[in-house]
Amino acid sequence: MLVAVGIGPGDPELLTLKAVRLIEDADAVFVPGNVAKDIISPFRKDPVALSFPMTDDQEYIKECMEKNAEIIAPFARRGLAVFCILGDPNFYGTFGRLCEIIDKKYPEIEYETVPGISSITAFASASGVSVNGGITITDGSDVNSRIMLKIRNPKETAESLKSEGYNEFVLAEKMYMKDQKIYKNEELPENSAYFSVMFARIK
Template identity: 60%
Template sequence: MLVGVGLGPGDPELLTLRAVRLLREASAVFVPGKLAYDLVRPYRPDAVILNFPMTSDEAYIRQCLEENAGRIAPQALDGLAVFGIIGDPNFYSTFSRLCEVISEHYPEIAFSTEPGISSITAFASVANVPVAGGFFVSDGNGPESRIFMKVRRPAALAADLKTEGYTEFVLVERMFLPGQQVYRGDDLPEESDYFSILYARRSDA
């Protein structure tokens, strides 16, 4: 198995307890650069630094992904491999692309992720900016998806979003709390708990 583990925004004290545990338990740990290595070094000085270039050369990016997949896959096949990444592995990270490449050659490898403090929430703390109401996050491209918090009527909200071209929906209710539920597609309840988040994605994204 390969687990993408979020290492937080860069402060070693902002690693989660779960991240530290997985780093210690893993049969092998990989990181995409020196900053990530410095964060995992107290727990895994044997972590392997891989090359993930910051470039727009898609051919070179693909070449590096293939090479990295070849180094990670044997460890993920035989045990628990951890890929530690700055921030959160599901927010603007290379982990999803890496998993896609590994899956092409090693479909038997399973993947999962463990969250880390993302730059989005860390920014609000460092800048002392309280965030309330809706806000827009972008990497420079147009919005492909939307996230709604405190969703009390998810089925009705999804129906409204379909008129705007959204077709993929995921509702997480009571995340990391007792009674956690995950609903996908059209299998959304009429009402949900206060602690609910709905993810919606356009079909053309």
């Protein structure tokens, strides 16, 4: 099993209890460089640092991803391998690209993610900014996704967004609570709970 663990924006005290437990219990821990290594140092002294280059050279990035997957695979096959990622592993992280390689070369390896404090929410606290209303978050590329909170009529909302070109929809209801439910596309219900988040994307 391979678990990608979000380790937050930089302060070791901002790791979740679950993140710390997994880091301490893992058979092997991998980090994408010295910054992540320093963040988890209070909890683990033997992480393996992997190379994830900051470059626009897509071929070189793919080559590094394949090498990293090859290093991680033996540990993930026989035990628990933890890959630590700054912020949140699913929020502008490298884990998705690594999983594409694993799916192709090591389909027998199961993986999952554990959320961490992302740079977006960390920014709000660090700067004292209170975020309300609609916002746009981008890494400089075209905006093709929306995240909407407190959606009470997801099916109707999805139908409206289809006219704007959106064609992929996911609804998360009561996340990480005992009644959590995840709906995708045609599964979307007519109504949902107050604690709901809806994701829409143009694919």
